[in-house]
Amino acid sequence: MADSADTPTRRGLWPVTVKGRDRLRITLILLGAALGGYLVTCVAYPAPLITRDHAVARVLGLPLATAQKELEDQGLKVKVEGDEADPVVPAGHVTWQDPPAETVLPNGSLVHLTTSSGPEPIPVPDVISFELDQARQVVEAAGLRLGALDSIASSVEEGIVVATRPATGTTRPPGAAVDLVLSKGPADIRVPDVVGLRQEDARHRLEAAGLRVGIVSTRTGRPGSAGTVLEQRPASGVFSPHEGRINLIIGN
Numbered sequence: 001m002a003d004s005a006d007t008p009t010r011r012g013l014w015p016v017t018v019k020g021r022d023r024l025r026i027t028l029i030l031l032g033a034a035l036g037g038y039l040v041t042c043v044a045y046p047a048p049l050i051t052r053d054h055a056v057a058r059v060l061g062l063p064l065a066t067a068q069k070e071l072e073d074q075g076l077k078v079k080v081e082g083d084e085a086d087p088v089v090p091a092g093h094v095t096w097q098d099p100p101a102e103t104v105l106p107n108g109s110l111v112h113l114t115t116s117s118g119p120e121p122i123p124v125p126d127v128i129s130f131e132l133d134q135a136r137q138v139v140e141a142a143g144l145r146l147g148a149l150d151s152i153a154s155s156v157e158e159g160i161v162v163a164t165r166p167a168t169g170t171t172r173p174p175g176a177a178v179d180l181v182l183s184k185g186p187a188d189i190r191v192p193d194v195v196g197l198r199q200e201d202a203r204h205r206l207e208a209a210g211l212r213v214g215i216v217s218t219r220t221g222r223p224g225s226a227g228t229v230l231e232q233r234p235a236s237g238v239f240s241p242h243e244g245r246i247n248l249i250i251g252n
Helices: 003-043 066-073 133-143 198-207
Strands: 077-084 094-096 110-116 145-152 163-165 176-183 186-190 212-219 231-234 239-241 245-251
Touching: 003 239, 066 094, 066 110, 094 186, 133 145, 198 212, 198 231, 198 245, 212 231
Parallel strands: 077 110, 145 176, 212 245
Antiparallel strands: 094 110, 163 176, 186 239, 231 245
16 A cells, blocks of 8 residues: 555656756756857957957048048058049048048058049130130139239230230149230331430320330430430330330430
């Protein structure tokens, strides 16, 4: 009877004991596999516990030296690829970075920089045969400005542009000055001789010929020559355009 009484108890406890051992063994196997996988991963792909990756700083528009220092302080390397014209960014400042800002890179990665060479030079426009106002508008529209005006005798009509300084097609920085040479008209007036005349008489004779008095200077001459023309430039007989200026030297 004792045997029959103990049998149910053993039969009732045995399944519980087996299940508990199975669970423990399975748990240990899984923990061992996980630990083994972790160790294998650490050996095959070692990595620091603290990452050294960086979000690349934005250096666009900065001077090259400043941009280089900022990136190198992050532990990155810099390679300058050259420069390119830029109408806005000053020369020597960064216009492009690759990879772009905020890209996450590991320590020692390379960042490529391109710098500005300044605005693109502007070719002097062709304004030959233009009137002065038209030439000014074209020069300014090109991004340049009008400089000094000069004039020479020419076969073309008076006031027409006959040359530019520098010459057409020459490149200049934006905003640079362009000088214009205008026509005085054809040199078809023979300069009269006014040497020996009083200054006022010389002026009347020149104006009657269609010319004007230019620069007047003085010089000591022979006795009695005070107030009279000692010399004229250009000399008499030379052809001058209409309203050309004749410089006079007056005795004192």
